[in-house]
Amino acid sequence: MDEFALIREYFGPLSATGDGVVLGIGDDAAILSPRSGCDLVVTSDTLIRGRHFPDDCAPYDVGWKALAVNLSDLAAMGARPRWYTLALSIDVAAPDWLGAFVAGLRAVGDPCGIRLVGGDTTRGSLSITITAFGEVDAGTALRRDGARAGDIICVTGTLGDAALALQELANNSRPDPGGDALQQRLARPLPRIAAGAALRGLAHAAIDLSDGLCGDLMHVLRASGVGARIDLDSLPMSAAFESRVPTGQRHRLQACGGDDYELCLCLPPQRMAEAAGAVDVGLTPVGVITDTGRLELQDATGAPVALEMTAYRHFS
Amino acid sequence: MDEFALIREYFGPLSATGDGVVLGIGDDAAILSPRSGCDLVVTSDTLIRGRHFPDDCAPYDVGWKALAVNLSDLAAMGARPRWYTLALSIDVAAPDWLGAFVAGLRAVGDPCGIRLVGGDTTRGSLSITITAFGEVDAGTALRRDGARAGDIICVTGTLGDAALALQELANNSRPDPGGDALQQRLARPLPRIAAGAALRGLAHAAIDLSDGLCGDLMHVLRASGVGARIDLDSLPMSAAFESRVPTGQRHRLQACGGDDYELCLCLPPQRMAEAAGAVDVGLTPVGVITDTGRLELQDATGAPVALEMTAYRHFS
Numbered sequence: 226m227d228e229f230a231l232i233r234e235y236f237g238p239l240s241a242t243g244d245g246v247v248l249g250i251g252d253d254a255a256i257l258s259p260r261s262g263c264d265l266v267v268t269s270d271t272l273i274r275g276r277h278f279p280d281d282c283a284p285y286d287v288g289w290k291a292l293a294v295n296l297s298d299l300a301a302m303g304a305r306p307r308w309y310t311l312a313l314s315i316d317v318a319a320p321d322w323l324g325a326f327v328a329g330l331r332a333v334g335d336p337c338g339i340r341l342v343g344g345d346t347t348r349g350s351l352s353i354t355i356t357a358f359g360e361v362d363a364g365t366a367l368r369r370d371g372a373r374a375g376d377i378i379c380v381t382g383t384l385g386d387a388a389l390a391l392q393e394l395a396n397n398s399r400p401d402p403g404g405d406a407l408q409q410r411l412a413r414p415l416p417r418i419a420a421g422a423a424l425r426g427l428a429h430a431a432i433d434l435s436d437g438l439c440g441d442l443m444h445v446l447r448a449s450g451v452g453a454r455i456d457l458d459s460l461p462m463s464a465a466f467e468s469r470v471p472t473g474q475r476h477r478l479q480a481c482g483g484d485d486y487e488l489c490l491c492l493p494p495q496r497m498a499e500a501a502g503a504v505d506v507g508l509t510p511v512g513v514i515t516d517t518g519r520l521e522l523q524d525a526t527g528a529p530v531a532l533e534m535t536a537y538r539h540f541s
Numbered sequence: 542m543d544e545f546a547l548i549r550e551y552f553g554p555l556s557a558t559g560d561g562v563v564l565g566i567g568d569d570a571a572i573l574s575p576r577s578g579c580d581l582v583v584t585s586d587t588l589i590r591g592r593h594f595p596d597d598c599a600p601y602d603v604g605w606k607a608l609a610v611n612l613s614d615l616a617a618m619g620a621r622p623r624w625y626t627l628a629l630s631i632d633v634a635a636p637d638w639l640g641a642f643v644a645g646l647r648a649v650g651d652p653c654g655i656r657l658v659g660g661d662t663t664r665g666s667l668s669i670t671i672t673a674f675g676e677v678d679a680g681t682a683l684r685r686d687g688a689r690a691g692d693i694i695c696v697t698g699t700l701g702d703a704a705l706a707l708q709e710l711a712n713n714s715r716p717d718p719g720g721d722a723l724q725q726r727l728a729r730p731l732p733r734i735a736a737g738a739a740l741r742g743l744a745h746a747a748i749d750l751s752d753g754l755c756g757d758l759m760h761v762l763r764a765s766g767v768g769a770r771i772d773l774d775s776l777p778m779s780a781a782f783e784s785r786v787p788t789g790q791r792h793r794l795q796a797c798g799g800d801d802y803e804l805c806l807c808l809p810p811q812r813m814a815e816a817a818g819a820v821d822v823g824l825t826p827v828g829v830i831t832d833t834g835r836l837e838l839q840d841a842t843g844a845p846v847a848l849e850m851t852a853y854r855h856f857s
Binding site: 264267298354 | 659679747
């Protein structure tokens with residue numbers, strides 16, 4: 226099957242006109258009709274086999290994660306997902322692989338209404354670059370640079386699940402990967418789109434947690450010119466995490482482990498109640514924005530905690 | 542240098558707010574302000590080392606070509622270039638390489654006003670995916686599906702230069718690559734942005750010539766439900782091509798060779814004079830759209846010519 230037939234068969238069904246798509250796949254470019262009065266929010270993320278997912282990762286999970294990490298960026302801006310392009314490099318155009326990959330894209334993409342509008346398919350080692358577009362009412366996108374001293378730092382959902390799953394995978398101590406809650410969190414992250422949208426207009430700043438709370442929060446502190454104090458004992462845990470986390474590793478896994486794709490938000494104290502009511506995946510206060518310019522970590526007694534920063538860095 | 546420092550140092554200077562960019566590089570996503578009353582035109586192309594450019598390709602030329610092929614797609618839609626994202630996968634973040642790569646991006650991108658707004662940098666074998674955004678007045682983009690029987694088929698510039706350059710490179714019979722006109726055409730294609738914009742409202746259909754005239758024209762014929770007759774002896778040649786093309790190879794190189802990145806347009810006969818006057822890189826009639834549904838190739842005497850279709854296909 227050549228490149229064009231492959232695109233028609235597998236990716237054509239994901240692309241249809243309507244809902245802002247004037248012309249989808251099949252021309253030199255897509256033609257889109259943005260909503261008037263909206264800003265366009267654009268993000269691009271690449272996943273490479275062996276680096277961002279295991280060599281033997283199921284194609285369904287590859288498709289899911291490739292789109293989910295981009296949706297998570299849109300969620301962090303409070304944007305409504307609209308469209309995406311897919312640049313897929315693969316060694317072999319195997320129908321089974323492509324079918325499962327597309328099913329993974331649809332499973333995470335269809336519920337939030339995002340539509341494939343174009344891309345490029347090339348032969349090469351497996352890598353996926355998705356560029357995703359969302360929209361927000363003009364001037365209302367959440368950003369990293371609005372945090373102010375006194376803001377409450379909150380996170381959605383629970384932290385550490387993906388990092389513990391990755392550690393169990395590396396130690397070969399994982400339970401059945403298919404049915405395990407932690408492994409699911411690692412393989413199929415849930416972008417917090419509804420939470421991001423609900424907190425637009427309430428939060429002063431937001432970021433999604435891909436590299437780990439400490440590393441990602443540092444981006445907010447730098448962009449906003451502020452500091453922060455985090456109570457590590459307050460970080461929310463899932464039941465599976467709490468029951469399996471090895472002694473002495475909780476703080477490191479929750480504060481420095483990546484891949485949770487929860488949101489971290491800075492909220493003025495007087496908006497906390499309203500914010501908590503608007504989010505149905507949990508919104509937990511974990512610290513406060515300070516004017517020190519530094520990130521301080523402490524436990525529930527207020528004693529300082531030192532953690533080695535292990536957020537993932539390319540080229541470091 | 543880690544990923545974030547690298548992005549700041551090399552790609553930061555390409556991204557600035559203003560001109561529709563509310564927020565550029567440095568957050569979870571870029572925030573863009575599309576022009577009201579415009580359609581958004583979006584294209585995405587990947588270049589992989591060893592497949593789309595030689596292993597020893599100069600980084601300046603890699604940057605140039607990666608952006609130019611996307612600009613060529615925007616040109617084929619008649620769109621004004623606005624913004625792009627860059628997903629770069631590289632083995633080593635070498636300052637010299639990155640500096641030259643960025644210079645190549647700027648050399649082709651700055652004159653047409655396109656701005657980098659985001660992307661992703663990962664470690665891996667060299668590949669570049671650019672997603673480029675342009676704008677057109679709503680409903681006026683050039684497309685592949687509007688060709689009608691009787692339309693004059695025209696091409697901008699000259700054809701075959703890049704294919705002959707590639708052949709000379711493969712045969713090791715190239716002159717000094719740096720100073721040679723044909724090699725320049727291969728390494729640094731010139732996207733026909735002004736021509737595409739000028740022919741919006743005049744042409745019925747358009748496509749850019751990346752895979753070769755015959756292969757690309759077939760996309761127009763299929764999308765429009767028409768046929769075409771091409772006079773191969775009328776295909777425009779550059780002086781360098783004419784002086785160096787081996788005997789008997791002209792038709793194949795000009796009609797089937799890729800990488801020229803000229804535009805092919807279908808124009809109603811009564812708009813030909815106006816169209817020719819609007820394009821300053823040459824606009825040559827090379828055939829006519831028919832109602833046969835087939836692509837017929839002939840020479841200046843009207844005798845049929847058979848050519849092996851050699852347009853590049855991935856996975857074929």
